[in-house]
Amino acid sequence: MKAQRLSRAQRTLLSCAPINEERIRDRSMRAALSRARGSKEFANQQSFDRAMAALVDAIPIPPETAEWFSDKDFFPASKWTWKKMMRNPAVLAVGIAVLVIAGVFVFNLLNHLNDFPGSATARKLLVLASSTRPVLLDPVDADAGTLGDLFFMKHGLEHYEVPPEFADFRTIGCRVFEDEESRRIAQIWLVEKRMQLFLFPAERNMKTGAVLRFPGWRYVQQEGWTGAVAEHNGVCFMAALRGRKDDLIRYISEAKE
Amino acid sequence: MLGDSRKAQEVFQATLREAAASAAHGDVPREPFWLFREARWRCLEESKTDLQAEPLEMEEYEITPEASLQIEQLEPAQLAIWISSAPEPQRTALALFYLNEFDYGEILDLADLKLSELSRLLVMGRRQFQAWLNMMAPQISKI
Numbered sequence: 001m002k003a004q005r006l007s008r009a010q011r012t013l014l015s016c017a018p019i020n021e022e023r024i025r026d027r028s029m030r031a032a033l034s035r036a037r038g039s040k041e042f043a044n045q046q047s048f049d050r051a052m053a054a055l056v057d058a059i060p061i062p063p064e065t066a067e068w069f070s071d072k073d074f075f076p077a078s079k080w081t082w083k084k085m086m087r088n089p090a091v092l093a094v095g096i097a098v099l100v101i102a103g104v105f106v107f108n109l110l111n112h113l114n115d116f117p118g119s120a121t122a123r124k125l126l127v128l129a130s131s132t133r134p135v136l137l138d139p140v141d142a143d144a145g146t147l148g149d150l151f152f153m154k155h156g157l158e159h160y161e162v163p164p165e166f167a168d169f170r171t172i173g174c175r176v177f178e179d180e181e182s183r184r185i186a187q188i189w190l191v192e193k194r195m196q197l198f199l200f201p202a203e204r205n206m207k208t209g210a211v212l213r214f215p216g217w218r219y220v221q222q223e224g225w226t227g228a229v230a231e232h233n234g235v236c237f238m239a240a241l242r243g244r245k246d247d248l249i250r251y252i253s254e255a256k257e
Numbered sequence: 258m259l260g261d262s263r264k265a266q267e268v269f270q271a272t273l274r275e276a277a278a279s280a281a282h283g284d285v286p287r288e289p290f291w292l293f294r295e296a297r298w299r300c301l302e303e304s305k306t307d308l309q310a311e312p313l314e315m316e317e318y319e320i321t322p323e324a325s326l327q328i329e330q331l332e333p334a335q336l337a338i339w340i341s342s343a344p345e346p347q348r349t350a351l352a353l354f355y356l357n358e359f360d361y362g363e364i365l366d367l368a369d370l371k372l373s374e375l376s377r378l379l380v381m382g383r384r385q386f387q388a389w390l391n392m393m394a395p396q397i398s399k400i
Binding site for chain 1: 260262265266268269318320321322324325327328329331333334337340354355356360361362364372373375380383386387
């Protein structure tokens with residue numbers, strides 16, 4: 001070892017130098033080794049250590065000691081089971097989270113399964129219907145079917161016609177108002193089961209402006225109210241009443257017959 | 258470290274029992290090699306009551322280039338006896354170092370030694386072993 005080139009700390013480190021150089025992990029040891037490389041004294045130490053390690057490796061393990069380290073497992077690894085895995089708090093937490101997410105997804109999917117163009121507006125109008133009082137409307141005692149002319153003549157609303165299914169019912173009142181998107185909506189209150197009718201512009205394609213049509217009657221439900229919606233000439237009609245879908249279906253089927 | 262397989266087995270089993278109990282209570286130390294250190298302290302405790310070798314002033318000799326050839330002539334058991342008869346903590350230092358399983362940092366941790374102490378013990382061990390080799394296999398040293 002060339003003592004003049006090595007510091008005292010490096011000499012200390014070199015005396016503990018690993019027998020196999022691949023085991024070196026720290027930089028100070030690597031630095032000391034690189035400085036000592038080529039030194040005769042260090043080469044002697046390394047060959048001495050290697051020979052000693054080889055001899056230590058050859059020391060036979062007494063049979064009675066070898067028995068302590070048998071191939072058999074001291075503690076057999078516990079079997080993996082679904083039951084055990086389910087009891088793992090992390091798995092349990094993930095499982096619950098996935099179930100909740102799946103539940104919300106299914107709920108949303110079911111809610112929007114019967115969606116149609118204008119269903120969001122229809123739902124909003126059902127909320128409005130539940131809170132409307134007759135005094136808010138202008139009193140009109142007429143057949144609902146005749147109010148189309150009134151809406152056209154008085155408010156310039158084209159195609160705001162009540163479909164034949166509900167045209168013969170007597171009205172208590174009506175009004176025209178604008179919603180938060182400045183769409184003009186006609187509301188009619190009927191004597192029949194205190195039913196309310198709404199006429200509002202059908203949804204349009206954002207790019208082309210074309211009316212998003214849908215065939216036949218569609219149903220929406222909100223806060224105990226049910227609405228039957230149909231589109232005709234770019235105007236949606238909704239009949240709304242407090243009750244179930246069957247109560248409305250009856251009017252539509254009777255009219256067909 | 259004990260030179261007595263019955264005692265070694267007792268230490269081995271006691272250490273494992275202790276480790277299993279600690280693991281069962283969830284208070285396994287975070288430091289690595291705690292099991293080895295525990296086993297070493299048990300061995301030292303066990304050997305306290307044994308007959309102790311008289312402190313001996315051993316000759317020392319500079320490592321020679323022929324040392325590896327001299328070592329090759331030895332029986333493994335001879336080396337085992339030589340290391341096991343070394344005084345503590347030299348015995349631990351030599352055993353762990355030549356076991357070639359731990360790096361010097363791990364040996365320091367295991368044997369509760371400082372780097373300078375480990376270095377001194379290894380240097381002294383090599384020189385003493387060389388002197389013993391020269392005595393046991395003189396013919397090669399003279400080549």
